[in-house]
Amino acid sequence: MALIVQKFGGTSVGSAERIKNVAQRVARFHAQGHQLVVVVSAMSGETNRLIALAKEIQQTPDPRELDVVVSTGEQVTIGLLAMALKDIGIDARSYTGGQVRISTDSAFTKARILHIDDHAMRADLNKGRVVIVAGFQGVDDAGNITTLGRGGSDTTGVALAAALKADECQIYTDVDGVYSTDPRVVPEARKLDRITFEEMLELASSGSKVLQIRSVEFAGKYKVKLRVLSSFMDDPGEGTLITFEEDPNMEQAVISGIAFNRDEAKITVLGVPDKPGIAYQILGPVADANIDVDLIIQNVGRDGSTDFSFTVHRNEYQKAMKVLNDTVKPHIGAREVVGDDKIAKVAVVGVGMRSHVGVASTVFRTLAEEGINIQMISTSEIKISLVVDDKYMELAVRVLHRAFGLDGEPKAA
Ligand code: ADP
Numbered sequence: 567m568a569l570i571v572q573k574f575g576g577t578s579v580g581s582a583e584r585i586k587n588v589a590q591r592v593a594r595f596h597a598q599g600h601q602l603v604v605v606v607s608a609m610s611g612e613t614n615r616l617i618a619l620a621k622e623i624q625q626t627p628d629p630r631e632l633d634v635v636v637s638t639g640e641q642v643t644i645g646l647l648a649m650a651l652k653d654i655g656i657d658a659r660s661y662t663g664g665q666v667r668i669s670t671d672s673a674f675t676k677a678r679i680l681h682i683d684d685h686a687m688r689a690d691l692n693k694g695r696v697v698i699v700a701g702f703q704g705v706d707d708a709g710n711i712t713t714l715g716r717g718g719s720d721t722t723g724v725a726l727a728a729a730l731k732a733d734e735c736q737i738y739t740d741v742d743g744v745y746s747t748d749p750r751v752v753p754e755a756r757k758l759d760r761i762t763f764e765e766m767l768e769l770a771s772s773g774s775k776v777l778q779i780r781s782v783e784f785a786g787k788y789k790v791k792l793r794v795l796s797s798f799m800d801d802p803g804e805g806t807l808i809t810f811e812e813d814p815n816m817e818q819a820v821i822s823g824i825a826f827n828r829d830e831a832k833i834t835v836l837g838v839p840d841k842p843g844i845a846y847q848i849l850g851p852v853a854d855a856n857i858d859v860d861l862i863i864q865n866v867g868r869d870g871s872t873d874f875s876f877t878v879h880r881n882e883y884q885k886a887m888k889v890l891n892d893t894v895k896p897h898i899g900a901r902e903v904v905g906d907d908k909i910a911k912v913a914v915v916g917v918g919m920r921s922h923v924g925v926a927s928t929v930f931r932t933l934a935e936e937g938i939n940i941q942m943i944s945t946s947e948i949k950i951s952l953v954v955d956d957k958y959m960e961l962a963v964r965v966l967h968r969a970f971g972l973d974g975e976p977k978a979a
């Protein structure tokens with residue numbers, strides 16, 4: 567008998583029929599004697615619909631009230647799944663984040679889980695009940711409803727698995743595992759049987775939304791056995807296991823995966839005096855405005871001045887431009903601030919990079935052969951990130967995927 571946390575994403579609970587299908591799957595595990603905690607997302611499209619509705623009322627919705635609105639999506643699915651289970655003779659009970667007491671900080675729309683009370687869940691499990699928990703939501707110290715950021719149900723699943731010391735956390739979704747890149751963009755993408763935690767962290771942080779980054783962080787911190795599987799297959803097989811060690815017996819591919827996103831925008835401050843402290847004078851006010859900065863590049867100075875570029879999230883692009891134009895530019899005496907929000911970031915990830923040379927040159931040659939200009943580059947031990955014009959993003963991903971020998975058989979649509 568094992569304690570298993572199963573998380574079902576939006577498409578997996580996208581209709582009454584899909585919810586009944588989830589109930590059948592849960593029932594099969596229950597019949598095998600396992601204890602089950604089931605985390606569900608809102609029905610697919612529902613969170614987007616609720617956000618759009620909020621924006622019809624208030625252009626920039628009040629964050630506290632937005633969380634009150636969007637958290638209702640998950641509340642619907644927990645109730646429906648509990649009914650579906652009871653209907654087939656399984657004792658089940660639904661819980662909102664607040665009812666479990668998934669305590670978070672008060673950062674509405676992007677709250678972090680601080681503590682999970684496992685008492686009520688354990689009492690139910692000991693009675694043989696299936697526990698159903700709303701993903702994506704929690705409650706702060708003052709009792710306010712909070713949400714964990716888009717894709718946050720993954721994090722609820724892994725955090726519950728950590729709190730309950732579950733034997734495994736299974737993330738059921740609409741693909742049968744983690745692929746070498748998004749199979750919707752590259753049909754030749756390959757399913758990976760295993761991927762290291764470090765690689766999954768880099769892929770998630772660079773845009774692979776198959777797992778929310780915080781869920782991967784939790785899995786790493788608490789060593790949760792995490793697996794991604796399909797809810798659309800009767801026998802989903804082994805899916806993809808996130809491992810904490812590299813398998814010494816496996817021939818390690820140089821590159822495991824490629825991630826991409828259009829979430830960022832690039833800003834360049836031109837004609838900056840080339841002297842100590844300038845990076846701080848530019849990025850200090852940006853940080854003070856609570857804007858996260860990702861890729862940073864400073865050019866070699868010439869004639870006492872230089873150019874300084876960095877990327878920010880696209881949602882914060884206008885705000886960052888305003889801070890730079892209003893305060894930074896006059897303060898440091900820069901010539902001009904220019905920006906571009908039509909960029910994309912592509913990241914090539916693999917622990918094999920540690921032991922192989924020439925990965926960067928393969929990336930650059932491949933893109934050069936397609937005439938794709940690289941606007942920014944940043945590297946870490948297991949990742950090379952590039953900024954390109956967003957109209958070349960998909961092409962860049964496809965040619966890099968092929969260049970690193972990742973193409974498998976195209977999947978039938
Ligand atoms: P859910 O609603 O189940 O949480 P998501 O839509 O959040 O599902 O995540 C699953 C999707 O992630 C897939 O349909 C796929 O298009 C996308 N995806 C992006 N990168 C990858 C990858 N490397 N492997 C698998 N899926 C990926």
Ligand code: ASP
Pocket residue numbers: 575576607608613614639701702715716717718719720
């Ligand atoms: N329903 C939320 C979202 O769409 C959380 C999730 O699906 O993980 O982002």
Ligand code: MG
Pocket residue numbers: 575717720775776777778
């Ligand atoms: Mg998701």
